[in-house]
Amino acid sequence: MRRCEACSVDIEGYWKTCPLCGESVRGTPVPSPFPDPPLRFSRRRLLKTLFVMSVLAVLASVAIQMVFREWFEGLGHRRFAWLGVITMWLVVLTAVRQRHNVVRGTLYWVVLVWLLAAYWDYFTGWEAWSVTYAIPIVATSALVALLIVTWGTRVEPGEHVVYSALAAVLGLVPAVFLVTGLVSDPWASALCVALSVVTLVVIAAVRGRHVRHEFRKRFDL
């Protein structure tokens, strides 16, 4: 029989490591009293497959409408329903996938909602509501949300500082809209850019050391 010295127990079956503590075991194995039938299915693989399939379906529907634009002109308001459904679905998937890292998940959300809003605006006659309101407001909200999360919960500075800085950098993007005159109403973009600049300055002043440390670590060649 095999034996785990760490637990001082004898082990039946062909275990290479102790099923209790994971330490390696010694001795001659004896047959296991259980038959070890193969898995019927794997929840992890099932979920992964569902995830990949649904993302592919969403991307395919987006691409088809983009390529064969004129075929879908007749959709009219039904297109809003479709856009609403795929947006909700992608936002939910992102939330589930990134549930263990709220800070990073928020960044994914920002980018996702930006792209969807721009696409939506483009397909429904480009009234520039995405660049004027949706994109800067989403970026501003995300920044505020990250401030609350990082102050209100115990996240290590090293864990969140890079993402917070990235969120602030994303918040500078509406400056491009302001400069190029894409926006019809400048207040949302202006607010977003101002908040991002303040955040970046504060991070550089208070957490500069952490940011440099994290960047060195993550971009280590």
Place this chain on the structure above:
Amino acid sequence: MKGDLHTARGRAWVRLDNASNIFLAARSDYDSKVFRFSAEMDREVDQALLQHALDHTYDRYPLYHAVLRRGIFWYYLQDSDLRPVAAEEDLYTCAPIYQPGRRNLLFRVVHHGRRISLEVFHALSDGTGALWFFTDLLEAYATLRATGELPAGNGGDEDESGGEGAGAGARVGNGVDVGVGERAGEGDQPRDRDLTRDSFAEYFFEPTKPLATRGAPPLLERRSWRGVFRPRGTRTPDHRMRVVELAMPSKQVIQLARAEGVSLTAYLTALFFESFRAGGLGNTPTLAASVPVNLRQFFPSTSARNFFATIRLTHTYSTNEGDGERAGEDDFGAVCRSLEAQLRAGANPDALEQKVRRLVRLERNLALRLVPRPVKDAFLRQMSRANNRGLSVAITNLGLVKFPDVAEAQVRRTLLHVAAVRPQFALISQGGVTTISFSSPFVETDHVREFARFLTERGVTVTVAATRVTEGELAEVARAGEHGPAERGPAEVTRAAV
């Protein structure tokens, strides 16, 4: 009356009893509500002999012929012409048996290597009831093996109500345990193997008898379960259960319990609590264990159907390390004694009678009887969920089991696995060996490690057997298989051929 209809007009049937309804409602993908008795024999199991023994035993237990049907208002058990097949084990332990809409038997008999296992859907029978069937099966098998004949005085078509079971039964004594294990040797009494007997109704349904209200908690009270620790972990990939068996000499572990002056149930429950405490309880310092109590020991019954109630044992650990006043209460010995006191208070006829009488009266309430079954199911499921929120673990102690001599000579150890919605263990002692089978819907075994180390540090000799549940663990066996039969035992060789 229903239930006694062995007539030409139709198949015998009986409404499902009080405790069984909850098993159907609370059954889920993770928790099949199946339990398993295993006996490890002295040599490889002979499938033909086992089938012969099974046929013989099956004929004597009409209850086990039953299939489960759904009525408008209740579930019911109905007689069938199905025949059980003793097969090589090809599923994981406690795999689902009852599937709605399928008319199959509510038990299965399988063998693997030297083990014979009986798996039973809990709505059919409880542990004690199933142990009767298992004992008769083992006796028939062992006798066939030893003499080539079926056991004398145990065969054929005897009168079901007769006392022929004398001497042939499992004697379940209280030598190991106080309070939970059986007191009387029911093996000496006649047993009802029919569909008909509902002991809950027999003992607890007296519509005119007033219920004591003083001190009895309301049945559906909203209790606050704040602070109750609930173990969490990674679910297994395909809902199979993680089972870890610890086998040890009974003497050694009983001595440990005696040294603390408590019963084995109280001792091991305290140790179970301690094992979780070692992993950290966070802001939920209360551990609560559900312990089933066999009602046959207080209300003599020969029914093989469900007849038990559960009691709840708790201990709240001090959250403040430096709390000098409470420091003594968290000592292992103090926890043992506290649990022992709770066990004695809960497992007495008066306390149990009140508890069960209320449930039975609820079941017999005409207004509630008129509620359709799916609604009852939903209600019971909610009750079970609410109840689960107040429980950390569950513990089953079947006590000391003694098989008839011919079987006792061939059985090396006996095990009990119970499908689990939360980490739990089931304890059974036989032939000088005590086995503690931990089951859990989670992959993690940290609490078992703490439990085992505690015992080995105190000089107990422990042998471990664990089921493989993760993709990695199962791949390890598959890889071992590629190295050829030299590295494998006979069990794995048979499997490779499948």
